[in-house]
Amino acid sequence: MFAEKAPSNAQEWSVSDxxxxxxRTLEDAFGHVRLRGEVSGYRGPHSSGHAYFCIKDQNARxxxxxxxxxxxxLRIRPEEGMEVIATGRITTFPGSSKYQIVVESLEPAGIGALMALLxxxxxxxxxEGLFAPERKRRLPFLPQVVGVVTSPTGAVIRDILHRLEDRFPRRVLVWPVRVQGDTCAAEVAAAIRGFNALEPGGPIPRPDVLIVARGGGSIEDLxxxxxEIVxxxxxxxxxxxxxxxxxxTDTTLIxxxxxxxxxxxxxxxxxxxxxRVELMAAVSDLSRRHVExxxxxxxxxxxxxxxxxxxxxSAETLFSPKRQRLDLAATKLYPALSRNARGHEERLLKVARQLAHVSPVANVARMRARLDAVGPRPHNAVCRSILLREESLKQIGRRLLVSRVTLLRAERTRLxxxxxxxxxxAERLGPAVQSQLARKTDRLDAVSKLFDSLSYKSVLKRGFALVRDAEGRPMNSAEAVHDGQALVLEFADGKAEATGGRIGSRPRPAKPRSVAVEEQGALF
Known part of the structure; x- marks a missing residue:
C-alpha cells in the first residue's frame, strides 16, 4: 500500500551535536568583531550582574x-537608544537556537554620540533637581582644612599647593585618585564620600571645603x-x-x-x-577706622x-516744692493719727461687748444645762440595747447547737x-483475688513445663552432648573444629574437656548410641 522509502546515507545528528x-562554526568564522548599532531593550544589569539587551539598526537586530x-x-555604560560600537565575539545560545554577541568593550559611536549622551x-x-541653584552653598571665608581630590603625581596638585602657600597657607589633605580611565569615576565618587564620612574632631581632620581638580583634556579624557556616580x-x-x-572652556556635569x-x-x-597680606591690610585699616x-x-x-x-x-530748684509739701504733710499728720486711734478704740469696745454674749464660758454653761436636762436616758437606752442583743445571741446559739447535733447524727449515719x-x-474481693491467683499459678506452671520441654537441657537428658570451644561458643559443624582445638562437652550431669581432631572428609557409619555419645552431641 505504501511505497518503501529508499534508505539515506546522510549523517544523523542529535540536537545537542x-x-x-x-x-563552533560561527565562533570560528566570527571570532572577534566590532559591531555598530543602537542599544535597544536595555533595563540595567540583571540581579546576577550580567547585562542583556539588543543592538539594532534600521534593518536587523x-x-x-x-x-x-x-x-x-566598561568605561561607557549602555543606555537605551545610545549608538555604540561593541567589540566582542559572536556565539550561539543552544537553549533557544539564537546567536548573540558577547560584548567585551563598548564605546560611543563618535563625538556626536558622546555629546548626545552627555x-x-x-x-x-x-x-531630579541636582543642579538647582538653591542647593548650592557659600564657601567658608577662611577654611582651616582644604580637601583636594586629584592625582598626586600631576602638575595640578603642585599648582594648588603653590597658590595656597602664596595666598594663605592652610592645611591640605589630598585624596589620591585616577583622573582618567575606567576607574576614574568610582574613585572620585569614593573620595568625595570618604571626605564627608570623616568625623569632626577625629584623628583625621574633616575638611571645611573640597576641591575636585584635573587639568585640561579631550571630552574622552574628562x-x-x-x-552619574560622580x-x-x-x-x-x-x-x-x-x-x-x-x-x-571645558564643561563637565560635576x-x-x-x-x-x-x-x-x-x-x-x-x-x-x-x-593673607590683603586680609592683614584690611584688618589693620578696619582697626584704625574703628579706633578713630x-x-x-x-x-x-x-x-x-x-x-x-x-x-x-539746680538741685535747690528741684527739691524746694517737695520740701514744702513734706512740711505741710507733717503738720497734718499728728491730728489725723489721734482721730484714727480714737476710732479704733471705739470699735474695739463694741466688739468686746458683742463677744461677751458669745464667750466660751457662756457656751459651756448652756451645754451643761442641756446635758443635765437629758439625764440618764442615754444610759438606759444603751443597757436595753445590750440586753436585746444578748437575748438574740442566745437564741442563735441554741439554734446552732440543734443544727450541730443534727449534722453530727447525719454524718454518723453516712459513715x-x-x-x-x-x-x-471486702467479702467479695477475697474470693475473687484467690481465684485470680489460682488461674495465674496454673498458667505459670503450664508455661514453665513448656519452657522445660523446649530447653536444650531436656535434650541433654536424652543422651546428647553440647560441644563448645574454649571461649564458650557452640560448635555447629565438624568443619569448624581444628586439629588439637580445646573443646568443652556439656552433658546433662556436667561438663568434660576434649581435644578436637578431623577423622576424614567422608562420613563414617553411625555408631551405636552407647558408644558415639560425643558425635551425637556434635550433630546436635
Whole structure:
C-alpha cells in the first residue's frame, strides 16, 4: 500500500551535536568583531550582574550580553537608544537556537554620540533637581582644612599647593585618585564620600571645603567627571565643593552639581582662601577706622553731656516744692493719727461687748444645762440595747447547737452506711483475688513445663552432648573444629574437656548410641 522509502546515507545528528557544531562554526568564522548599532531593550544589569539587551539598526537586530566581569570594567555604560560600537565575539545560545554577541568593550559611536549622551544625562539629572541653584552653598571665608581630590603625581596638585602657600597657607589633605580611565569615576565618587564620612574632631581632620581638580583634556579624557556616580556624590556632599576640572572652556556635569565652578585648578585655590597680606591690610585699616570712630563717638557724647548739664535745673530748684509739701504733710499728720486711734478704740469696745454674749464660758454653761436636762436616758437606752442583743445571741446559739447535733447524727449515719458497703466489697474481693491467683499459678506452671520441654537441657537428658570451644561458643559443624582445638562437652550431669581432631572428609557409619555419645552431641 505504501511505497518503501529508499534508505539515506546522510549523517544523523542529535540536537545537542548539531547545536554544538553550529556554535563552533560561527565562533570560528566570527571570532572577534566590532559591531555598530543602537542599544535597544536595555533595563540595567540583571540581579546576577550580567547585562542583556539588543543592538539594532534600521534593518536587523542581534542579541547582546555583557558578563558581570566585563560590565564592571566598561568605561561607557549602555543606555537605551545610545549608538555604540561593541567589540566582542559572536556565539550561539543552544537553549533557544539564537546567536548573540558577547560584548567585551563598548564605546560611543563618535563625538556626536558622546555629546548626545552627555546632554541626555544632563537633562535627566537636572530634572531630579541636582543642579538647582538653591542647593548650592557659600564657601567658608577662611577654611582651616582644604580637601583636594586629584592625582598626586600631576602638575595640578603642585599648582594648588603653590597658590595656597602664596595666598594663605592652610592645611591640605589630598585624596589620591585616577583622573582618567575606567576607574576614574568610582574613585572620585569614593573620595568625595570618604571626605564627608570623616568625623569632626577625629584623628583625621574633616575638611571645611573640597576641591575636585584635573587639568585640561579631550571630552574622552574628562568623561569620568560626567558619570552619574560622580555627579550624585558631588550633589550629596555636605562639605562645600569646588569643581576645577579642565580649562575654562571645558564643561563637565560635576561643574553643575558643585557649589562653585572654578575655571582652573589654580583659580579654585584662589577661591577657597583670601590673600593673607590683603586680609592683614584690611584688618589693620578696619582697626584704625574703628579706633578713630570710637574716639569721635566719645568726644561727641562728652559735648552732649556738657550741653545737657547746662540745660538741667539746680538741685535747690528741684527739691524746694517737695520740701514744702513734706512740711505741710507733717503738720497734718499728728491730728489725723489721734482721730484714727480714737476710732479704733471705739470699735474695739463694741466688739468686746458683742463677744461677751458669745464667750466660751457662756457656751459651756448652756451645754451643761442641756446635758443635765437629758439625764440618764442615754444610759438606759444603751443597757436595753445590750440586753436585746444578748437575748438574740442566745437564741442563735441554741439554734446552732440543734443544727450541730443534727449534722453530727447525719454524718454518723453516712459513715456507718459507707463502712457496711466497704465490708461487703471486702467479702467479695477475697474470693475473687484467690481465684485470680489460682488461674495465674496454673498458667505459670503450664508455661514453665513448656519452657522445660523446649530447653536444650531436656535434650541433654536424652543422651546428647553440647560441644563448645574454649571461649564458650557452640560448635555447629565438624568443619569448624581444628586439629588439637580445646573443646568443652556439656552433658546433662556436667561438663568434660576434649581435644578436637578431623577423622576424614567422608562420613563414617553411625555408631551405636552407647558408644558415639560425643558425635551425637556434635550433630546436635
Amino acid at each position: 548539531l547545536a554544538g557544531a553550529l556554535k 542581534i542579541d547582546a550580553v555583557i558578563w558581570k566581569g566585563a560590565f564592571s570594567k 546632554e541626555e544625562r544632563r537633562r535627566k539629572l537636572n530634572a 568623561w569620568g567627571f560626567n558619570e 555627579v550624585r556624590a558631588a550633589a550629596e556632599s555636605d562639605i562645600p565643593l569646588v569643581s576645577a576640572v579642565g580649562h575654562e 561643574d553643575h552639581a558643585a557649589d562653585v565652578r572654578a575655571p582652573t585648578p589654580t583659580g579654585a585655590a584662589e577661591m577657597v582662601v583670601p590673600v 570712630a570710637a574716639l569721635r563717638l566719645v568726644e561727641r557724647r562728652r559735648s552732649d553731656l556738657r550741653a545737657t548739664t547746662r540745660a538741667m535745673p 456507718a452506711q459507707a463502712s457496711e458497703t466497704a465490708q461487703r466489697v
